[in-house]
Amino acid sequence: MNSQFDTDLQTGMDTVDRFRSDVLEGLGSNPKKMFSKYFYDKTGDQIFQQIMKMPEYYLTNCELDIFKNKTKELADTILLNNTPFDLIELGAGDAMKSSYLLKHLVEKDIDFTYMPIDISGNILSVLNEKLSKELPTLDVVALEGDYFNMLDKATSISKRRKVVLFLGGNIGNMDLEESYHFCRELNRKLNLGDLLLIGFDLKKNPHTILNAYNDSEGITASFNLNLLLRINRELEADFDVTQFQHYQTYDPVSGACKSYLVSLEKQHVQIGNNIFNFKENELIDMEISQKFSPNDISKLAKKTKFHIRKEINDSKNWFVDSIWQV
Numbered sequence: 491m492n493s494q495f496d497t498d499l500q501t502g503m504d505t506v507d508r509f510r511s512d513v514l515e516g517l518g519s520n521p522k523k524m525f526s527k528y529f530y531d532k533t534g535d536q537i538f539q540q541i542m543k544m545p546e547y548y549l550t551n552c553e554l555d556i557f558k559n560k561t562k563e564l565a566d567t568i569l570l571n572n573t574p575f576d577l578i579e580l581g582a583g584d585a586m587k588s589s590y591l592l593k594h595l596v597e598k599d600i601d602f603t604y605m606p607i608d609i610s611g612n613i614l615s616v617l618n619e620k621l622s623k624e625l626p627t628l629d630v631v632a633l634e635g636d637y638f639n640m641l642d643k644a645t646s647i648s649k650r651r652k653v654v655l656f657l658g659g660n661i662g663n664m665d666l667e668e669s670y671h672f673c674r675e676l677n678r679k680l681n682l683g684d685l686l687l688i689g690f691d692l693k694k695n696p697h698t699i700l701n702a703y704n705d706s707e708g709i710t711a712s713f714n715l716n717l718l719l720r721i722n723r724e725l726e727a728d729f730d731v732t733q734f735q736h737y738q739t740y741d742p743v744s745g746a747c748k749s750y751l752v753s754l755e756k757q758h759v760q761i762g763n764n765i766f767n768f769k770e771n772e773l774i775d776m777e778i779s780q781k782f783s784p785n786d787i788s789k790l791a792k793k794t795k796f797h798i799r800k801e802i803n804d805s806k807n808w809f810v811d812s813i814w815q816v
């Protein structure tokens with residue numbers, strides 16, 4: 491299984507080799523597929539910023555609503571008898587949502603260390619600078635790298651209890667088997683009493699969901715096509731992006747919201763020495779954005795040996811931050 495969040499340490503491969511090997515493996519499989527973690531190069535990051543500002547893309551605002559307006563409820567759930575703790579954020583980015591929680595905890599003079607984990611050292615230094623200006627008394631230990639390696643590092647640096655944040659509905663970008671493995675692995679790395687807060691995008695009116703990923707301006711389409719351009723740039727490939735079309739589906743029963751690229755003609759694409767043939771209308775499976783029912787969430791928690799302590803929904807009940815305890 492190729493996990494979205496696995497590490498290259500076992501293989502010793504560098505980043506480009508790993509990228510090449512994943513792309514070749516994905517295009518060699520039937521149906522053809524890509525790994526959506528590769529969407530986020532510099533251009534991909536910029537397009538994702540645009541997606542988050544689209545009126546149709548409700549996820550960011552929903553979770554922001556929770557962090558902005560239910561901060562006390564969040565804080566009260568994670569405080570547990572005021573014992574000192576480490577607040578670890580997986581994929582912290584600019585900490586746009588979590589900074590409301592950080593501010594609240596600092597104002598209450600709570601004893602905690604914020605440990606943002608991100609693959610991008612650049613983002614972490616921007617975040618460090620922002621936090622040192624806005625919350626100068628906050629204790630920050632930034633950890634650059636893969637989630638699980640950095641979680642191990644966090645555990646070796648400090649033995650305090652841990653509260654792990656995994657926000658943004660990112661869990662939805664794993665298929666169900668991957669999300670199971672991911673949560674199970676987190677459970678193994680945490681200690682009894684530690685907490686995990688995961689943001690889940692909930693099943694809702696199917697039109698609302700489909701619109702969020704099928705915007706009329708074609709921003710999501712360009713987000714997908716950018717991965718082909720990235721392969722051209724970094725792996726000496728010759729994708730003609732005008733001959734691929736974005737196609738989005740949502741299955742309200744399973745909750746799978748999937749994006750594909752459709753080959754508009756019979757064509758072949760060269761990547762280094764490898765040639766891939768596409769039939770007309772052949773699909774590349776690009777990304778899953780899984781949506782969850784409350785029951786799906788409790789099944790996932792139970793299967794991965796967590797207990798749900800609290801669920802905090804946004805005001806529309808479209809998104810939930812679910813707080814689990816080991």
Ligand code: AVI
Nearest residue numbers: 541658659660662663710779
């Ligand atoms: C990052 N992730 C939660 C986004 C999502 O909603 O699945 C990625 C995305 N893909 C298309 N639009 C947004």
